[in-house]
Amino acid sequence: MDIQILIIEDDPKLEDDSLIWELKDKFGEKNVRFIPSPKEGLNFINENLHINIVVLLDIDFPANEMDGHQVLAEIRKMSHLIPIILWSGVNENEESFSDFINNHAFGFISKTATSEEALKIINKAILHLESSIDNSIEDWIIDNDEDKDKPIYFTGDGRSYSLNQILNEIRHQTEVGKSFATKLNKLTIDLLLRNKENLND
Amino acid sequence: MSDVKYIKFNFDVSAYRLLGRELITDRITALFEIVKNAYDANANEVEIEFIKVSPKSNESKIIIKDDGIGMKLSDIQSKWMVIGTSSKRRERVSPAPYNRKVVGKKGIGRFAVDLLGSKLTLKTKKKGEEEWIFLETDWSYYSKLETSQLELPFDKKKEFFTDIENKYWFSKGAKNGHGTVLEIEDVNDEWTELDIKRAHKELSKLVSPSSQIPHKHPFKITIKSDFPGAEKIDVKPLSVIEYATVSIDIKYDDVSGKQEIIQYENGELIKKEVSSRAFGPVNFKLYYFNQGAKRKFKEKSHLEIDGIKIYRDGIITTPFAETEANIEKQKDILGVDKRRYSGFFERINSRDLLGFIELTDEKNPRIIEATNRQDFIDNKEWRELKLFIIEHIQQIEKYLKHQRESIRNVTKSDLGRADAELKSIKKTLANVKKDATPEVKAQLRHIEADLGKLQGTVNKSMRDYAKLEEDSKQKENLYFSLVSLQTYASMFSHMTKHTIGHVLRDAEYFSKHFPNKKLNQRFQTISTRIYNEFIALRTGVDFMLKYAQSDNEIEDINLYDLLDNLFFNIYDDVFKKEAISASLEIKNNLILSYNKKALEDVFDNLISNSIKALNNVKDKKIKCSGIVDKNELILYFSDNGIGISEEDKYRIFDIFFTKTADQGGAGIGLYMVKTRIEAMHGTIDVIDNEFKPTGATFKITLPFKK
Numbered sequence: 009m010d011i012q013i014l015i016i017e018d019d020p021k022l023e024d025d026s027l028i029w030e031l032k033d034k035f036g037e038k039n040v041r042f043i044p045s046p047k048e049g050l051n052f053i054n055e056n057l058h059i060n061i062v063v064l065l066d067i068d069f070p071a072n073e074m075d076g077h078q079v080l081a082e083i084r085k086m087s088h089l090i091p092i093i094l095w096s097g098v099n100e101n102e103e104s105f106s107d108f109i110n111n112h113a114f115g116f117i118s119k120t121a122t123s124e125e126a127l128k129i130i131n132k133a134i135l136h137l138e139s140s141i142d143n144s145i146e147d148w149i150i151d152n153d154e155d156k157d158k159p160i161y162f163t164g165d166g167r168s169y170s171l172n173q174i175l176n177e178i179r180h181q182t183e184v185g186k187s188f189a190t191k192l193n194k195l196t197i198d199l200l201l202r203n204k205e206n207l208n209d
Numbered sequence: 210m211s212d213v214k215y216i217k218f219n220f221d222v223s224a225y226r227l228l229g230r231e232l233i234t235d236r237i238t239a240l241f242e243i244v245k246n247a248y249d250a251n252a253n254e255v256e257i258e259f260i261k262v263s264p265k266s267n268e269s270k271i272i273i274k275d276d277g278i279g280m281k282l283s284d285i286q287s288k289w290m291v292i293g294t295s296s297k298r299r300e301r302v303s304p305a306p307y308n309r310k311v312v313g314k315k316g317i318g319r320f321a322v323d324l325l326g327s328k329l330t331l332k333t334k335k336k337g338e339e340e341w342i343f344l345e346t347d348w349s350y351y352s353k354l355e356t357s358q359l360e361l362p363f364d365k366k367k368e369f370f371t372d373i374e375n376k377y378w379f380s381k382g383a384k385n386g387h388g389t390v391l392e393i394e395d396v397n398d399e400w401t402e403l404d405i406k407r408a409h410k411e412l413s414k415l416v417s418p419s420s421q422i423p424h425k426h427p428f429k430i431t432i433k434s435d436f437p438g439a440e441k442i443d444v445k446p447l448s449v450i451e452y453a454t455v456s457i458d459i460k461y462d463d464v465s466g467k468q469e470i471i472q473y474e475n476g477e478l479i480k481k482e483v484s485s486r487a488f489g490p491v492n493f494k495l496y497y498f499n500q501g502a503k504r505k506f507k508e509k510s511h512l513e514i515d516g517i518k519i520y521r522d523g524i525i526t527t528p529f530a531e532t533e534a535n536i537e538k539q540k541d542i543l544g545v546d547k548r549r550y551s552g553f554f555e556r557i558n559s560r561d562l563l564g565f566i567e568l569t570d571e572k573n574p575r576i577i578e579a580t581n582r583q584d585f586i587d588n589k590e591w592r593e594l595k596l597f598i599i600e601h602i603q604q605i606e607k608y609l610k611h612q613r614e615s616i617r618n619v620t621k622s623d624l625g626r627a628d629a630e631l632k633s634i635k636k637t638l639a640n641v642k643k644d645a646t647p648e649v650k651a652q653l654r655h656i657e658a659d660l661g662k663l664q665g666t667v668n669k670s671m672r673d674y675a676k677l678e679e680d681s682k683q684k685e686n687l688y689f690s691l692v693s694l695q696t697y698a699s700m701f702s703h704m705t706k707h708t709i710g711h712v713l714r715d716a717e718y719f720s721k722h723f724p725n726k727k728l729n730q731r732f733q734t735i736s737t738r739i740y741n742e743f744i745a746l747r748t749g750v751d752f753m754l755k756y757a758q759s760d761n762e763i764e765d766i767n768l769y770d771l772l773d774n775l776f777f778n779i780y781d782d783v784f785k786k787e788a789i790s791a792s793l794e795i796k797n798n799l800i801l802s803y804n805k806k807a808l809e810d811v812f813d814n815l816i817s818n819s820i821k822a823l824n825n826v827k828d829k830k831i832k833c834s835g836i837v838d839k840n841e842l843i844l845y846f847s848d849n850g851i852g853i854s855e856e857d858k859y860r861i862f863d864i865f866f867t868k869t870a871d872q873g874g875a876g877i878g879l880y881m882v883k884t885r886i887e888a889m890h891g892t893i894d895v896i897d898n899e900f901k902p903t904g905a906t907f908k909i910t911l912p913f914k915k
Contacts, residue, residue: 026718097706119710122717
């Protein structure tokens with residue numbers, strides 16, 4: 009599974025931080041991207057919804073830019089699949105944290121954290137991505153290329169979607185994509201409950 | 210009473226209740242929403258009755274009764290029992306002849322009932338109908354079901370919410386009777402006397418004092434309770450604003466399309482007309498109360514002076530319903546009290562202000578209450594509106610400052626006049642004494658002695674007053690350095706955190722990977738970086754110490770001498786070494802009365818800043834020139850260095866912002882320049898560069914004390 013680690017952070021000093029080196033060593037130079045402007049960060053996400061992204065997001069930005077709270081909310085408008093880890097030196101109070109929770113921030117890394125501490129949370133986020141529905145579908149397609157164009161989902165208004173198309177719908181968080189994901193989960197539970205299928209370890 | 214029948218809700222009650230809890234977070238907001246619904250139903254009167262609510266008993270009840278249009282059974286079926294009825298969103302006015310602008314939104318008033326208590330009996334009737342309709346809903350039953358639905362096993366057949374029967378029946382009533390009564394039993398929380406008083410205070414803000422509710426169709430709110438002294442309270446809109454020290458009343462003119470604003474000019478608040486702003490037209494009444502005025506207001510109204518509220522079509526927007534009794538903890542939605550630097554001493558806050566912003570649904574559609582009714586949606590228009598309000602508070606602050614100053618001047622000149630008059634009386638007396646009889650002379654000597662004492666007192670007063678002024682100025686300076694120190698401390702800890710993080714991760718990386726020939730370049734970077742981080746940290750600590758030691762002594766300074774010393778003495782060697790040509794175009798008779806060290810720091814920092822900016826430039830220049838304009842001294846400080854990019858202009862004065870980290874820049878210099886100048890009540894800005902093609906020019910304005 010390919011992963012892009014996107015760091016949205018306005019302090020240029022951090023672009024060459026040891027943590028970034030560790031990330032580049034681990035995930036490859038081209039898979040770690042440092043973007044200093046929140047707006048450009050959002051553009052990048054918007055254009056790359058089809059790939060797996062983990063975001064490391066600073067909270068404090070210059071006054072004329074969006075701050076971390078707003079960026080988080082903007083990303084959530086686009087997708088609920090992207091794990092967003094806040095990376096900040098600010099001591100946030102409870103009140104301002106509540107919107108981080110409401111917008112499902114994945115975790116929090118302090119600017120004083122060691123690389124090891126930071127990597128723990130980033131790895132968790134990646135694990136979270138790996139076990140998501142869209143990535144399971146993608147893995148399936150990689151293993152069984154012949155299945156990718158088979159129609160597997162039919163909507164009430166007569167449209168049909170292939171496995172590949174449905175993957176795209178989920179990643180772009182369209183209504184069809186979201187509804188498919190919910191139904192798929194329900195179906196699985198239903199099958200398990202009615203003993204139609206067994207999940208074995 | 211007729212036979213009992215049953216009716217079912219047409220939506221998932223669990224979702225409804227969940228939604229309700231999100232939308233209505235507190236009981237004051239709940240009351241607000243129910244009362245707003247009564248308003249929308251053309252009620253003339255709403256009565257809120259609390260029965261046995263403190264201490265909470267089994268018979269506790271809240272009854273909310275209105276004489277509005279009421280509902281028919283078909284209304285109940287198609288509206289009350291259906292979620293998200295859209296009739297309110299479609300119809301923006303209530304039925305004729307009232308034609309009230311509808312203030313309740315999205316039909317969320319019903320959610321409010323659930324928050325107040327678990328059992329509801331709704332009683333309603335339209336005019337002309339024969340019977341009252343009664344509908345009973347027991348929310349606790351839904352709660353139980355909600356819990357059981359989440360219990361395992363899932364496959365067991367369970368009831369759906371929509372299966373639950375809600376009792377309804379009819380009862381004869383007078384043909385003319387109409388309205389809606391919500392009888393809420395099993396009240397959730399205890400309501401103490403204080404809670405009810407607060408409900409009163411908050412509800413009194415519901416209708417704007419300048420609202421145009423016609424006498425023919427009044428809207429009265431009454432609160433009843435068992436508490437002595439609060440058996441029957443008429444809730445009336447605020448009206449005791451005649452005590453205000455300063456009043457502002459600005460309007461929007463529909464005909465000309467112009468928005469009035471207030472601006473402070475030459476000692477007065479002047480009304481001006483401008484085009485309307487992004488948030489649309491507003492009417493705005495703003496009242497400032499000084500200590501005396503506050504006391505009178507409170508005596509008369511028993512209400513708090515608690516800031517500026519926003520009304521839409523005459524009814525308060527819900528974000529201003531305060532559930533919090535403690536004023537200090539209340540929401541500061543407009544950010545009035547969060548302002549820090551806008552004139553430390555002149556700053557006024559919500560406790561000194563009452564204000565009413567009047568919006569309309571039609572003309573200010575982009576000012577939107579957040580769905581949880583606790584704030585507004587953060588958009589450009591809302592930010593503009595906040596700014597508009599703060600700007601007006603600032604105008605009042607400027608006006609008050611001017612008033613205080615002119616009172617001081619009057620006192621001073623009164624003392625001066627008294628002194629002169631005394632001298633003239635003495636003179637007259639001396640003349641009279643020459644020709645007087647011995648007895649009169651003896652008398653006059655007494656008077657002379659008294660006059661002498663009096664003159665002594667006046668002189669002492671003048672000296673004391675001068676000393677007092679100086680003291681308060683020193684205090685003011687001290688406060689300024691405290692405030693900027695506070696900011697500094699918070700920024701400093703922020704910076705320290707970053708430094709610690711960098712160094713920690715660098716050290717971690719080093720110890721984990723060393724030795725490794727491939728990474729030698731990185732190890733090199735790490736060691737340089739740790740060195741630089743610590744240099745920056747040291748500068749920060751040094752600066753903090755400097756702050757701690759800085760004195761606030763004020764003295765007369767010849768600006769030319771000060772700059773001449775810096776330019777051609779202290780920096781002479783550096784300028785020669787760097788081949789910088791420095792020039793000073795400033796009159797040598799300008800005497801400023803400031804703290805010398807602070808003023809030196811300002812120019813010291815500007816010069817060293819310029820030297821860095823000139824690093825790779827040919828034909829290096831630094832120039833400082835000054836002009837006197839009325840009561841101000843304007844200085845231009847320019848170099849022809851690399852200049853400041855457009856994007857950096859706004860943050861160049863931010864602490865720890867630096868573009869010269871490789872030359873040991875810690876980002877403190879310009880921050881200090883700015884805070885020092887602000888402490889002198891001056892300003893500094895980056896303006897168009899004087900030298901072309903590149904360079905930077907700072908414009909410094911200092912109030913000139915002649």
